Amino acid sequence: MGVVVVSGGTNGMGRALALGRAERGDRVVVLGRNRERGAALAASGIDFLPVDLSSVAENRQVIEHLLTRYPVVDALALFANAAAPRRIVTGEGLERTFALYYLSRYLLSFGLRPALDRAPAPVIVNVAGVGVTKGGVRWTDPQLTSRYSMVAAQLQAGRANDLLGVGFAERSSSRARYVLYHPGFTRSGDRSPLPLLLRGLLAAASVAARPVTAAVTPIHQFLDTPPAAPLTAIDRDKRLPLSLPTLDPGNAERLMALTAELLG
Numbered sequence: 001m002g003v004v005v006v007s008g009g010t011n012g013m014g015r016a017l018a019l020g021r022a023e024r025g026d027r028v029v030v031l032g033r034n035r036e037r038g039a040a041l042a043a044s045g046i047d048f049l050p051v052d053l054s055s056v057a058e059n060r061q062v063i064e065h066l067l068t069r070y071p072v073v074d075a076l077a078l079f080a081n082a083a084a085p086r087r088i089v090t091g092e093g094l095e096r097t098f099a100l101y102y103l104s105r106y107l108l109s110f111g112l113r114p115a116l117d118r119a120p121a122p123v124i125v126n127v128a129g130v131g132v133t134k135g136g137v138r139w140t141d142p143q144l145t146s147r148y149s150m151v152a153a154q155l156q157a158g159r160a161n162d163l164l165g166v167g168f169a170e171r172s173s174s175r176a177r178y179v180l181y182h183p184g185f186t187r188s189g190d191r192s193p194l195p196l197l198l199r200g201l202l203a204a205a206s207v208a209a210r211p212v213t214a215a216v217t218p219i220h221q222f223l224d225t226p227p228a229a230p231l232t233a234i235d236r237d238k239r240l241p242l243s244l245p246t247l248d249p250g251n252a253e254r255l256m257a258l259t260a261e262l263l264g
């Protein structure tokens with residue numbers, strides 16, 4: 001039993017994991033924006049911290065708070081993401097998908113390291129799209145100022161998360177095991193920002209999608225028994241070789257440098 005921090009734990013897979021961990025007796029801390037959903041979780045004994053994770057400043061504040069309040073963190077599970085059909089620029093001048101889906105995970109992974117390193121068997125699970133080979137980081141325009149599309153933004157941030165796993169395992173000198181997990185097409189995800197036609201198509205296709213409980217089952221296993229290796233990549237139930245071109249250490253190094261520079 002330990003402390004589990006869940007980013008994007010107010011809905012979808014994150015919420016299912018949070019409730020499942022609370023049932024198992026863990027102390028669960030959920031990060032998200034929706035206060036009503038947060039209050040409902042609080043009624044189940046879960047700590048809810050309202051935060052907009054697309055803001056670097058708010059990520060930093062919540063990390064400070066977590067480090068003070070929870071000196072030992074056993075697991076960090078990263079789920080927060082949102083679709084943006086049109087390019088959105090945050091108050092800090094960043095493309096929102098990049099900020100929310102990637103930068104927040106970078107900040108939380110490295111920022112919570114001291115608390116993770118105090119745990120007996122710490123683990124970070126980054127739920128994204130490892131194994132996907134389409135798209136990638138636009139090195140010369142990571143803020144996607146030209147040729148923006150929702151899919152390009154999702155694929156870029158997804159790949160950045162793959163490289164974050166590689167970079168964290170390589171650079172952090174943390175004891176925390178890093179798991180990149182692709183849940184496959186799952187019956188979750190906020191579709192409200194999407195165009196009506198796409199919403200309809202996804203609703204029809206979701207008959208074939210995995211139930212949320214099935215998608216989070218492997219995550220419970222990663223938390224119960226963290227892998228021995230510093231980095232593990234899993235697509236549904238299939239272990240992926242770390243030699244995949246999408247997990248290239250040179251690209252990871254390049255992204256870590258770019259991110260450090262961006263964050264000043």
Ligand SMILES: NC(=O)c1ccc[n+]([C@@H]2O[C@H](COP(=O)([O-])OP(=O)(O)OC[C@H]3O[C@@H](n4cnc5c(N)ncnc54)[C@H](OP(=O)(O)O)[C@@H]3O)[C@@H](O)[C@H]2O)c1
Nearest residue numbers: 008010011012013032033034053080081185186188189190
């Ligand atoms: N569903 C799928 O088929 C599928 C397939 C492959 C990969 N994935 C990946 O799996 C992860 C979880 O997906 P899901 O389907 O469970 O998503 P979801 O149901 O849409 O949940 C997303 C979570 O992110 C939070 N969030 C969104 N914007 C936020 C912000 N600005 N600040 C803080 N929290 C924010 C939401 O909470 P609030 O509304 O409270 O902010 C919610 O808790 C995502 O990374 C997704 O890319 C999903």
